[in-house]
Amino acid sequence: MPVRERQVDFSEYAAADKYDELITPQGTARAGAGGIVSHLRRLTHKRLIARQQAADLAIQAMGITFTVYSEGENIDRAWPMDIIPRVISLREWRRLEEGLVQRLTALNLFINDLYNEQRILKDKVVPAELLHSSGNYLEACAGITPRHGVWAHICGSDLVRDGDGTVYVLEDNLRVPSGVSYMLENRAVTKRVFPQLFRKHSILPVDDYPGQLFDTLAELSPRPLDYPEIVVLTPGIHNSAYFEHAYLAQQMGAELVEGPDLVVGDDDCVYMRTIHGLERVDVIYRRVNDDFLDPEVFREDSLLGTPGLFRAWRKGNVGLANAPGAGVADDKIVYTFVPEVIRYYLDQDPIIPNVPSYLCTDPKQREYVLANLAKLVVKPANESGGYGMLVGPASTAAERKRFAALIKKRPRNYMAQPALNLSTAPTLCDGRIEPRHLDLRPFSLQAGSSKVSAGGLTRVAMRRGSLVVNSSQGGGSKDTWIVDTER
Amino acid sequence: MLSRVAERLYWCARYLERAENTARLVRTYLQLSLDLPAKAQPGWGLVTEVLGAEEGFSKRRRALNEKNVLPFVTLSTEHPVSIASTIGMARENLRTTREIVPSEAWERVNALHLYVRRRASSGTSGGRYRMLSEVVQRCQQITGLLSGTMNHGDGYQFLRIGRNLERADMTSRILDVGSAHVLGGKVEQAPYEYILWMSVLKSLSAYQMYRQHVRRRVRATQVLAFLLKAVEFPRSIAHTLEEVRASLMRLPNPAPALKAMADVESRLEQADTDELRGERLRQFIDELQQDLARIHTQCDRIWFHPNA
Structure with missing residues (x-):
């Protein structure tokens, strides 16, 4: 039977060496993800694709765009969103x-x-x-x-x-x-695509x-x-x-x-x-x-x-x-x-830890960085949008050579971190559900008091194995669900 | 309301109205070409003339025929008069003020833009009548949506002024070019004068309303009187001026603009449509258009660029 006609199933999805946000290594749903996973299992790939297309159309009609700079031009592109949400339990x-x-x-x-x-x-x-x-x-x-x-x-x-x-x-x-x-x-788009789930679950x-x-x-x-x-x-x-x-x-x-x-x-x-x-x-x-x-x-x-x-x-x-x-x-x-x-x-310990980092200003740490470029992610101190960084495991020898020279010249401008084995979530890619790496950007507000958005923006690297989630570099996004499992 | 935003809303409404009117004009023209024998047809030059695009078109050194003019004024984006360009500009003005208008209206304008672009890239000439009607309908829908869902505050007044000034401008252009062709036209057209005047009315969606209002055979002087002075017809000059005046009155410090309004209103009132023919009509319309331009200039000085 062609993939299109088959029911969505996660029996061959799980990969032991990665942490998936929705599916455990045993192929079951993680806390909070039960609703969306069982809903997906009831769909054929064909129907899932149809929903993705409906979402893409909605995004186009709502005029949700972002701009990329390419060859000196600004291009207004439709915002890329994968319809399978990323789930985090309220706890x-x-x-x-x-x-x-x-x-x-x-x-x-x-x-x-x-x-x-x-x-x-x-x-x-x-x-x-x-x-x-x-x-x-x-x-x-x-x-x-x-x-x-x-x-x-x-x-x-x-x-x-x-x-x-x-x-x-x-x-x-x-x-x-x-x-x-x-x-x-x-x-807003996900509510259009999966309205019934919002009624059933406490999101x-x-x-x-x-x-x-x-x-x-x-x-x-x-x-x-x-x-x-x-x-x-x-x-x-x-x-x-x-x-x-x-x-x-x-x-x-x-x-x-x-x-x-x-x-x-x-x-x-x-x-x-x-x-x-x-x-x-x-x-x-x-x-x-x-x-x-x-x-x-x-x-x-x-x-x-x-x-x-x-x-x-x-x-x-x-x-x-x-x-x-x-x-x-x-x-x-x-x-x-x-x-x-x-x-x-x-006078508190950090609740969320930092990623271990190596400072290139410190001679010992710099030595380690230069010797292990292929294993590390090197970041410039002041850039954003994923520009000007070296992702060691995906780099060529020439790129590593170039970065080694840059680091030696201006150590203050660089720091390095181990390439993390970023967690994944099921993502619809070319008509199949495959794991893709993602991150999360919550938005915190502070003036007289503090608040945090409920979840945040989940960004996902749409290319297999890629760790780069920036939309300016071909990344996509997902809706982020904070699910209250105790209600 | 920011001056910049007021100006963009004003232009957004003007461009939307222009797109709708252009679609109406071209639609009528396509119909007309079916009704008249070839040698009695006024030629597609008339369409480029009404739209003020003779020069832009003649630069391309192509024959003034349907095959060349139609895409030029509808789906091509190489000249700013085309429906596609006009809608693109309406969208751009709204895109930069979209926080002001209800998001549904922005979605409709964006959808219209996408529709026209899709039609342009499909490259087929079939269904052009349907396309033009679709543009008219969607523009009407947007106008209705804005009227029915947006606060009728300052922003809305600028939309309304833009829409009505543009409408007055287009009505005057159609009268100008249309009557020049009909009244000073080819001998072969004489038997068709009635059909030609009907077309002028139809291009302003005025035929049916005219019949209800005049209840007589379509005649030049009465058509003129109707399109210039019939306050009850929403595309007549008199009606559009009333709308502009009502909006101006609701805005802060409108005095200089109201003065410009008074000039055009008295010119219209004093016009004797029985006497307006040939050169005198052309001159009258020229002056009318200059009056309309002065209202725009006043809006610009009072609200859009007060310190310039």
Whole structure:
């Protein structure tokens, strides 16, 4: 019988050397995944494919896109989503959630300390050179304490699970983390495709995220208003995350502004140009990088920012999320110190561990890295989007040679981690269900209080064996279900 | 509302209306070519003229016939007048303001864009009448959706101003070019004057409403009077001006725009449609179009680019 006509079954799916998020090595469903797995088993491949096609059409019709830069051009592509959800049990999620809040709390204390007293450097828990060599440290921010002492209000941490089931934090994105709109849209699409499952199982809703984001931003308002004027600042239509900027503004009922829409007045307050004239802005959720935010302080050639914005923020006349300079703590070298940072400020052990990392600045560790490039993943300190990294097991000798030279030349720019045996989940590939590697990006919010999105964005490497999940590099995504199994 | 957003909504509505009107015009033209003997046909140059694309077309040095003009004004994206280009621009304006309009409306505009693109890439010329009707229908649906689901606040007023200014512009163009061809047309067309005027009405979806309103045989002066002055007909100049005025009144500081409105309203009121023929009609319409352009300029100065 051709595959298309056969029922979905997982008897030959399980691979002993990998951790699968839905299926145990014995071929049974993991905690929380029972509902979706038994539902899939009742379908033929043909019907499953038909549902995937329905989802693809819905994505096209809803205009869910992302932009890739290719050969100097911006291409607007339909968002790739695999319809088989990734499932996490509520019990496990509660622990992860606690770990994420712990981590962000410590990171914010750390950033505020770095820009003020620098106790952690004086106590030699983190080496002082680290700060001065970090490209993300902004001298202009020294001496500032933003409202609530919080610098990173929105954090996207990437979580991965290794072959033995341990969940690690792979990196923290504290500058302008993106992806949350896709988490929301993936859910909207899945609800269209598997409505009956949502009725039968207790799956945590994700739709309250925009409301929580709004509340978090509102807490940054310099004026005590019931309805502070909140805007989303985007670099514009050509930015790869423009879809998300527009989406979040729409969901929050906030204005979506571009740099030239804003103006800083003689009173050092921020205004936007409206049909009623100039209107005061209280909080800016900025999706423009630090460098481009204010040509008076940062890059002079920036056309994306607004002159005087930094001055207005420093005087406390406008809230900026995330605060300029928050990126000092998402440098990949700083990352290696986060467990110590958590212990130092909170006197707690990290709930979610870091991936063991090797610093290329340390001669011994560097030697190890250079000798084991084929086994390691080498990451540049300051890049995002999966650019400029070396995935050892999938690399050629020439690439390894090139990276060895780069590391020797600028050790501060690189760190390395063992190539994890990333967990997998069943994914529909060319009409068959196959295991594919994935990660998870939950979104944490912090101002006066802290919240975490229910789940996050699951990104999946669509090519067999690939570990690269970035959508700019051919990755896909899945809806993420936090399932309450005790109800 | 941000000035930039107001401007984009305004243009989005203009482009959508332009796409719909272009589809109506071409649809009527295809019908007309079935009704008239070859030597009495006004020629496809008329379509490019109405759309203001004679120059763009003549650059291509191709014969002015259906085979060349039809794709040029419908599915090709090589010139900004085509339905496909116009819808593309409506979509682009909405894409950058999609947080303002109900997401369903954005989905419909996006779907329309995808539909036209799909039709263009399928490369077949069959079903073009159906395609044009589909475009008209979908544009109507979007207009209805916006009217029925969006707050009738500032943003909606800019959509309404854009839509009605564009509609007035298209009605005046069709009157201008249409009457020039019918009234100053070929001798062979004389027996068909009635059919030609009917086509002018039909291209504005005005035929049936005209009959209800005038209840007489279709005659030039009455068609003119109807399309210029019949307030009850939603595509007449008088009606579109009423709509624009109503929206302007709801926006902040509309005085300079209302002054421009008053000029065009009095010009329309004073026009004696019995006297408007040939050169005088052309001149009247030229002036009318300049008036409409002044309303646009005022909107631009008050709301879109106040400091420029």
